Amino acid sequence: MEMELLRTNLSRVRIPEPTNRIYKQECCISFDTPKSEGGLFVDLNTFLAFGKDYVGWNFDKTGNAVYLHIKQTKKPIPEDRPLKKPTLLAIGIDGGFDNQEPEYDETYSIVILPDYTSFPFPSVALPEKVRLAVDAVLIAEGAERKEQVASWTADKKMVSQHALTLKQINNDVIIPPLGWKCAKCEKTENLWLNLTDGMILCGRKLWDGSGGNNHAIEHYNETHYPLAVKLGTITSDLEGADVFSYPEDDSVTDPLLADHLAFFGIDFSSLQKTEMTTAEKELDQNTNFDWNRIQESGKEVEPIFGPGYTGLTNLGNSCYLAATMQVIFSTHSFCSRYYENQSLKSAFDIAPADPTVDLNMQLTKLANGLLSGKYSVPAVQNDAAANAVESCIKQEGIRPRMFKSVIAASHPEFSTMRQQDALEFFLHLIDQVERINTGNPESDPARSLKFGIEERLQCPSGKVAYNKRNDYILSLNIPLEKATNKTELEEFHKLKEQKEAEGNKMSSDEIVRPRVPLSVCLDSFYHAEEVQGFYSTALKARTTAIKTAGLTSFPDYLVLHMRKFVMEAGWVPKKLDVYIDVDDVIDISHLRSKGLQPGEELLPEDASESEEESTKLMANEDIVSQLAVMGFYHLHCQKAAINTSNAGVEEAMNWILSHMDDPDIDAPIQEESKNNEVDPSKVATLVSFGFNEDVARKALKASGGEIEKATDWIFNSTTASGPSDMDATSSSAPTLDATLPDGGGKYRLIGLVSHMGTSTLCGHYVAHVYKEGRWVIFNDDKVGVSKDPPKDMAYLYFYERIQE
Numbered sequence: 001m002e003m004e005l006l007r008t009n010l011s012r013v014r015i016p017e018p019t020n021r022i023y024k025q026e027c028c029i030s031f032d033t034p035k036s037e038g039g040l041f042v043d044l045n046t047f048l049a050f051g052k053d054y055v056g057w058n059f060d061k062t063g064n065a066v067y068l069h070i071k072q073t074k075k076p077i078p079e080d081r082p083l084k085k086p087t088l089l090a091i092g093i094d095g096g097f098d099n100q101e102p103e104y105d106e107t108y109s110i111v112i113l114p115d116y117t118s119f120p121f122p123s124v125a126l127p128e129k130v131r132l133a134v135d136a137v138l139i140a141e142g143a144e145r146k147e148q149v150a151s152w153t154a155d156k157k158m159v160s161q162h163a164l165t166l167k168q169i170n171n172d173v174i175i176p177p178l179g180w181k182c183a184k185c186e187k188t189e190n191l192w193l194n195l196t197d198g199m200i201l202c203g204r205k206l207w208d209g210s211g212g213n214n215h216a217i218e219h220y221n222e223t224h225y226p227l228a229v230k231l232g233t234i235t236s237d238l239e240g241a242d243v244f245s246y247p248e249d250d251s252v253t254d255p256l257l258a259d260h261l262a263f264f265g266i267d268f269s270s271l272q273k274t275e276m277t278t279a280e281k282e283l284d285q286n287t288n289f290d291w292n293r294i295q296e297s298g299k300e301v302e303p304i305f306g307p308g309y310t311g312l313t314n315l316g317n318s319c320y321l322a323a324t325m326q327v328i329f330s331t332h333s334f335c336s337r338y339y340e341n342q343s344l345k346s347a348f349d350i351a352p353a354d355p356t357v358d359l360n361m362q363l364t365k366l367a368n369g370l371l372s373g374k375y376s377v378p379a380v381q382n383d384a385a386a387n388a389v390e391s392c393i394k395q396e397g398i399r400p401r402m403f404k405s406v407i408a409a410s411h412p413e414f415s416t417m418r419q420q421d422a423l424e425f426f427l428h429l430i431d432q433v434e435r436i437n438t439g440n441p442e443s444d445p446a447r448s449l450k451f452g453i454e455e456r457l458q459c460p461s462g463k464v465a466y467n468k469r470n471d472y473i474l475s476l477n478i479p480l481e482k483a484t485n486k487t488e489l490e491e492f493h494k495l496k497e498q499k500e501a502e503g504n505k506m507s508s509d510e511i512v513r514p515r516v517p518l519s520v521c522l523d524s525f526y527h528a529e530e531v532q533g534f535y536s537t538a539l540k541a542r543t544t545a546i547k548t549a550g551l552t553s554f555p556d557y558l559v560l561h562m563r564k565f566v567m568e569a570g571w572v573p574k575k576l577d578v579y580i581d582v583d584d585v586i587d588i589s590h591l592r593s594k595g596l597q598p599g600e601e602l603l604p605e606d607a608s609e610s611e612e613e614s615t616k617l618m619a620n621e622d623i624v625s626q627l628a629v630m631g632f633y634h635l636h637c638q639k640a641a642i643n644t645s646n647a648g649v650e651e652a653m654n655w656i657l658s659h660m661d662d663p664d665i666d667a668p669i670q671e672e673s674k675n676n677e678v679d680p681s682k683v684a685t686l687v688s689f690g691f692n693e694d695v696a697r698k699a700l701k702a703s704g705g706e707i708e709k710a711t712d713w714i715f716n717s718t719t720a721s722g723p724s725d726m727d728a729t730s731s732s733a734p735t736l737d738a739t740l741p742d743g744g745g746k747y748r749l750i751g752l753v754s755h756m757g758t759s760t761l762c763g764h765y766v767a768h769v770y771k772e773g774r775w776v777i778f779n780d781d782k783v784g785v786s787k788d789p790p791k792d793m794a795y796l797y798f799y800e801r802i803q804e
Helices: 002-008 055-062 128-139 215-223 257-262 278-294 319-328 332-340 344-350 359-371 388-393 401-408 422-436 445-449 486-501 518-526 608-615 621-629 634-643 649-659 669-674 680-688 693-702 707-716
Strands: 040-043 049-051 066-074 104-112 117-121 191-194 200-202 227-230 243-245 250-253 451-458 464-471 474-476 515-517 529-536 541-551 557-562 565-568 572-575 579-581 585-587 746-756 764-771 774-779 782-785 794-801
Touching: 002 104, 002 117, 040 055, 049 055, 055 344, 066 128, 104 128, 191 215, 200 215, 227 257, 319 359, 319 401, 319 422, 319 746, 319 764, 319 774, 319 794, 332 359, 332 445, 344 359, 359 401, 359 422, 401 422, 422 445, 422 794, 445 557, 474 518, 515 518, 518 541, 518 557, 518 579, 518 585, 621 634, 621 649, 634 649, 693 707
Parallel strands: 474 557, 515 579
Antiparallel strands: 040 049, 040 066, 066 104, 104 117, 191 200, 191 227, 227 243, 243 250, 451 464, 451 541, 529 541, 557 794, 565 572, 585 746, 746 764, 746 794, 764 774, 774 782
């Protein structure tokens, strides 16, 4: 009788094809897994998976009755391995940070709804179609696992393209086995041997005065000799030597290093290691400073479990996502939209046939996973663990695989398993949330973070123009010259020089870092600055304008981005090692824009006599010269500046790198300008989307006339409506949304996203959130009471407006 019930549903059973996406590791509308108490049910028609509490919803919606039930039970394994100090900048692999995973036994059965009639599997009594379908499901790689890797490591060194063709100059130079010194200064550490001419020179100078005096890179700029090896890292194991390629701007491998060293009389077999490699220094810095302080290592962190205290398991490089989402779902606007006011059932009912590709469904799933407390349980309960403190802090947590997949679908970078910038992810998330709530702005939680910015430009004629735009983050420069501990810094540098002269090194506890008040960073936002190349309709000429800025509205949640990542000369990325002195309560009332003031005269709108001149953008020479110093052709530099509307060096460089193969890249600018007219129909299309006409024209120019790229440029470029090439008067300013949230200027700090590492594209992110009267640390799947939140080290600060 029961087997007959199965046979009557055979028409709805499908044998999966290679192209089918098969889910068997996680419920598509909750975070239930085969390890959950009820196991997991795989629909043998759609190959979507559902937890015990949700499979009935799918049956009601689709009528699909036959499911493969998967249940996993943890094997009892001894956990007597002590935690080891990491030897590799990695997560989840041997030698990296925290690498302990339990093992599970797995059992299967066939279940028919609605009565949950069950058949054991495998069984020869089952119909062949069912056996073939289940076998195919079990053999196939799950869709969830295809979208992740098990570990993250720093990028492996590549073989340098210059190594095999390196030409060495015979200068009769013989390098001694010790006693090295920079040829241009007195430095005896951090020395690099140029493998072309045998020059020994010191490395880059760091912010705290350590490192070197830049003589090695200056030598490269003069000679273009590409490869150098760090003396002190050469041993009989040549693979451990630190070789750097200046043109490739990266640590590399030189397969002919033995021959290149022998050219200068170096017998590497007898050399002893005396210095750390660049990678080792990064690991040492992260382990001894960033990792310890931000992760609050060494402190007995009290674990927290329950609603709102659910950890997010690292998918391999998803800490940027985890840290950001923990803070996002600590805001009332996102909690109410995707948890309090929308249930899993209602989100599933309105979701498409495949809820895994529906952002609304996956946001609701993530909100329920984080806020319900269902998955916030200890990972180790009865097992004897060698490190009880570490084991009890860990919890089962949840894996945001489906959310990551759907939020990354419209962004190729987030689809990879590489580390990403938390700021860029935050902006992409807000953009996508705003899009799916189009037409219903009252329910859009992103609006709580949105505010208006007004920029005032005054030309030498005394007349002014106002330009407005909306944004979600207030990006702040960090003026190191305004550090409040200059005396301590000077004493630190003197002590450091003294210790180095004695052959000793400073310990991490002795290092003094600049301290800059947040108020100074906020002041830098609205202080006056010069804008080169501004076309004045009053003077009918290009001139220098003075720009000031202010906010036209104060959002419910204010997100501050600290510009810790900057570019040094030679386009070398650098992270500012600095403390920001942050107050728990701030008042930004003074940032309120005043708008057009009595007695101010707007720049004239009619520029017909010089229309051709006003629409012809000239390249900013500062941008051109900086690019030229990096080695780019002058013509390419001019085109880059023009095509990015003089937005900045970074934008111009990115334009060059993405247009190097353009067939007209070497065409004179005069000839190219004839064909550089913006298609009016494309302008009209962007205007129909709701964009201002001037912004649409600028975006099309910067994007090669492609509408899709122009749309992305408008949403992603911080200068999309900025004044860097503003030939605008008041009439050309984008119209702000009058329904933006607004209120008083007092805010309370509620969240931090902190970064460890030398670049946003490597390292680790951790969140700290103020909840229920205490600070809580969210370090992937570890959640606990924070003893010392690193308020002075954050990358992103989240403030909530105080209702008065």
